[in-house]
Amino acid sequence: MRRLELRARERRSLQTAEFIMGVETANCRQNCSKPHPLSDNLFKPRDRAISCKEMQWRSRRIYNKLPEVTKKKEEERKRLVLETNRLRAEVFKKKVLDQVLQRHGD
Numbered sequence: 001m002r003r004l005e006l007r008a009r010e011r012r013s014l015q016t017a018e019f020i021m022g023v024e025t026a027n028c029r030q031n032c033s034k035p036h037p038l039s040d041n042l043f044k045p046r047d048r049a050i051s052c053k054e055m056q057w058r059s060r061r062i063y064n065k066l067p068e069v070t071k072k073k074e075e076e077r078k079r080l081v082l083e084t085n086r087l088r089a090e091v092f093k094k095k096v097l098d099q100v101l102q103r104h105g106d
Helices: 002-031 052-064 067-105
Strands: none
Touching: 052 067
16 A cells, blocks of 8 residues: 555655656746757747647648638629528518409409
């Protein structure tokens, strides 16, 4: 039982030490704006790990901003507006025709 407790304490202390070191190195990276002069890739940006969802979201956003896609969406929107206006005109025409026919019937 004591061995397990000792191992757990050691593990916790190592985790906290690693966490503290990670925070310190992260702060150092954020504060350092100039690259190290002896490093090979001075101007290469640091590689970032991107999740699958983020990649999909990014590609979808870029795709939706393409001029062909925006033009197609605008045309679809205009087509829907024209169709609804046409349907409203037909309904209005029927209503007026019914009113006219009812008056002539009286």
